[in-house]
Amino acid sequence: MPDQNVIVLTAPSGAGKTTIAHRVLEQMPEMQFSVSATTRPARPDEVDGEDYHFLSVDEFQRRIDNGDLLEYEEVYPDQFYGTLRSEIETKSEEGPVLLDIDVDGATNVKAAFGDDALVLFVAPPSKEELRSRLQGRGTENDQALADRLARADRELEKAESFDGVVVNDDLEEAVQETLDRIHQFLEL
Numbered sequence: 666m667p668d669q670n671v672i673v674l675t676a677p678s679g680a681g682k683t684t685i686a687h688r689v690l691e692q693m694p695e696m697q698f699s700v701s702a703t704t705r706p707a708r709p710d711e712v713d714g715e716d717y718h719f720l721s722v723d724e725f726q727r728r729i730d731n732g733d734l735l736e737y738e739e740v741y742p743d744q745f746y747g748t749l750r751s752e753i754e755t756k757s758e759e760g761p762v763l764l765d766i767d768v769d770g771a772t773n774v775k776a777a778f779g780d781d782a783l784v785l786f787v788a789p790p791s792k793e794e795l796r797s798r799l800q801g802r803g804t805e806n807d808q809a810l811a812d813r814l815a816r817a818d819r820e821l822e823k824a825e826s827f828d829g830v831v832v833n834d835d836l837e838e839a840v841q842e843t844l845d846r847i848h849q850f851l852e853l
């Protein structure tokens with residue numbers, strides 16, 4: 666078994682962690698991305714197998730029954746998301762692995778990996794800013810937006826329970842802080 670250095674970015678939806686994750690991957694060519702499985706439909710700009718493995722609910726259930734998932738959550742009603750064990754196992758042979766997952770999933774990954782995982786919570790500067798970013802993104806209908814905001818309240822309360830908090834006010838600064846913390850963790 667190779668060293669499994671796992672870096673987790675977690676945050677409420679809309680805090681900007683996916684943007685930060687993409688930037689980290691650009692800056693650190695050795696970093697591998699753990700492509701999650703999900704039952705939510707793909708957004709127009711998303712590619713199956715790159716952003717997510719888009720699965721039907723039946724296929725997702727089959728993966729659960731098979732024990733293929735390290736963790737999974739019903740993040741929103743009928744929308745399941747999970748980390749595939751195979752992603753971490755295969756990709757950690759190539760380098761540290763980056764996960765972009767929700768707060769409950771991050772808690773479970775930390776419990777599984779302990780000191781082999783660095784979990785960073787990406788916080789929006791304020792709840793008002795989170796709302797306006799989610800509205801501006803325009804990818805969610807009213808119900809999905811309300812679900813995400815309700816969930817965000819609960820998630821923000823858990824920020825301090827992780828290994829570090831990165832406030833995403835200025836994106837460039839947030840990316841740099843994330844990179845600094847990852848380098849420190851990996852002792853680069």
Ligand code: 5GP
Pocket residue numbers: 676677678701702705736737738740746747748749765766767768769770771
């Ligand atoms: P979105 O639909 O906006 O891409 O993602 C919704 C939420 O699900 C985000 O917080 C995202 O990080 C989270 N998520 C994505 N993949 C996983 C996963 O594999 N496991 C868990 N627990 N959450 C995930």
